[in-house]
Amino acid sequence: MKKFLNDPAKFVDEMVQGIVAAHPKQLKFAADDVRCLVRADEKKEGKVGLATGGGSGHLPLFLGYVGKGMLDGCSVGGVFQSPSAQQMFEVTKAIDSGAGVLYIYGNYGGDVMNFDMAAEMADVEDIRVEQVVAGEDVASAPKGQESKRRGVAGIFYVYKIAGACAEEMASLDEVKRVAQKVCANVRTMGVALSPCTIPEVGKPTFQIGENEMEIGMGIHGEPGIQRGPLKTADEVVEAMLRPILADLPYQKGDEVSVLINGLGATPKEELYVMYRKVNEILEAEGICVYHAYIGEFATSMEMAGASISLLKLDDELKYFLAKPANTPFFEQAQL
Amino acid sequence: MKKFLNDPAKFVDEMVQGIVAAHPKQLKFAADDVRCLVRADEKKEGKVGLATGGGSGHLPLFLGYVGKGMLDGCSVGGVFQSPSAQQMFEVTKAIDSGAGVLYIYGNYGGDVMNFDMAAEMADVEDIRVEQVVAGEDVASAPKGQESKRRGVAGIFYVYKIAGACAEEMASLDEVKRVAQKVCANVRTMGVALSPCTIPEVGKPTFQIGENEMEIGMGIHGEPGIQRGPLKTADEVVEAMLRPILADLPYQKGDEVSVLINGLGATPKEELYVMYRKVNEILEAEGICVYHAYIGEFATSMEMAGASISLLKLDDELKYFLAKPANTPFFEQAQL
Structure with a gap:
């Protein structure tokens, strides 16, 4: 194993600390937890919050897409491990501004279980949460069994398009509808x-x-x-x-x-x-x-x-895809 | 060797064809040569042209930085091989709009020789050319022998800052001065x-x-x-x-x-x-x-x-570094 690392047990935390140190205008920690990250700019009242989460080791996934025109927050787990429901919930609380929160994540057992639990925790606190599970790997399950498919790089499109939709102050139902349309396409x-x-x-x-x-x-x-x-x-x-x-x-x-x-x-x-x-x-x-x-x-x-x-x-997907975005790992001017 | 490739002899040409196919709004071929690339948008009269060139295998170097706010054209050689003086000259002719052309390239023997020849060919055609050779690898020669140093990733800063300067319609002497200041720093x-x-x-x-x-x-x-x-x-x-x-x-x-x-x-x-x-x-x-x-x-x-x-x-370098850029491999909103 030939890697630039210090103590392997600290790899993820040091990586996230490096990311926040490098992009302080774009990202900050939430809830005093280096594995809970949210946008550093001011929260826009009434904007639907978009959260994701997943294992580390997939950069720019997942936290690299937190930023203007894409996501509002992300919880990160160990390498290839799901973050905890508590961490997802902390991100949810940090990004909610009254319009509700949409979870967008890949179809993996641990993530599904933990995001479900986080949604229940949010419900108790009267934060409205909806979920969109991305799964588009045609090799992972045959046609007709789309709900069993793994989510891979295609989730980038869900973040990009749902993010642009939320940025225009669409409602939670509307952002969810658009995110689902991306998943279907x-x-x-x-x-x-x-x-x-x-x-x-x-x-x-x-x-x-x-x-x-x-x-x-x-x-x-x-x-x-x-x-x-x-x-x-x-x-x-x-x-x-x-x-x-x-x-x-x-x-x-x-x-x-x-x-x-x-x-x-x-x-x-x-x-x-x-x-x-x-x-x-x-x-x-x-x-x-x-x-x-x-x-x-x-x-x-x-x-x-x-x-x-x-x-x-x-036309709708094209309109949102073309919008600008500005995150630590993805920048796009208006197409 | 485990690579996605077809005929190794066609690797560079197929790669460049893929790049132009993927970014047709930003890049096009010049002089009917797939190894001569220039910006696809319209040439701005009176803007200093910025050209680079070098061996393939270093993406985003070199051609990936051709675009708004950075370079105007690039010639690419085989993997780790210099492009020819003729190719550099073709790019020079294609990007000149009367204000002259600045060559910015890394300090490697083949590139230096060929860019020198291209500059002579341009001189015959009354195109004014100036050159800035980037070399900043402190491991490649000791202090006091800076002119012997190899150019590596730091050339990105020269492209970014000289490119922003040229975009503001500075003169060839002015763009060269700023590019040299980056190299010195x-x-x-x-x-x-x-x-x-x-x-x-x-x-x-x-x-x-x-x-x-x-x-x-x-x-x-x-x-x-x-x-x-x-x-x-x-x-x-x-x-x-x-x-x-x-x-x-x-x-x-x-x-x-x-x-x-x-x-x-x-x-x-x-x-x-x-x-x-x-x-x-x-x-x-x-x-x-x-x-x-x-x-x-x-x-x-x-x-x-x-x-x-x-x-x-x-303050000057910061001002130009902060300017937006839009190329196939590098996008930046105003910092």
């Missing part, structure tokens, strides 16, 4: 080339052969749908994109946003070689790309690999 | 944990032991100043930051910007663990951080490692 597929190492564990999360890849693997190393010899970039893109296109399905005349996400160690150069092929396939299918995002949006520390996400757009 | 030190593999070569650029690090190594694997067992993050930061502080020297009362740059495979989590210590040391030294940049700004594909850069600010 996004699909993702991943591929892994190498594992990562959790600092406190000290050995790789899984084994994979020197010339192997695994299509459909999750961001914690969850099993994929096909392991075999590493193919060319164009072949890998075909194997990832075809199941995505077939699933929704995305069709001729659709307008989409594309997200190519690096899992950590994969160079941006390779992500763009992949995008070249994605763009070629979409053009041939008569699907128009409104905007492409390429980079690291949801990682697994130093895992090598990538994911492709497609979001089908309508 | 920035220092960098790197550390490498693992090598990278050039696609056409197919094997790692250097060897390093399972538990070793090399302080001061360059972004092409140039030798550093100290190879030894991997230390804690805090110790590594001490070993990198102290020589930087001593070199300028940066002193009590100084205001700086800090750049912590990941070389490719190093997770953002670890960069923030490093920043925590950087911030602690600077606070103890009475040096104030105006703004911190943390992420990947100048990489070596999938190399694991990082660099730290400090830029000493005055």
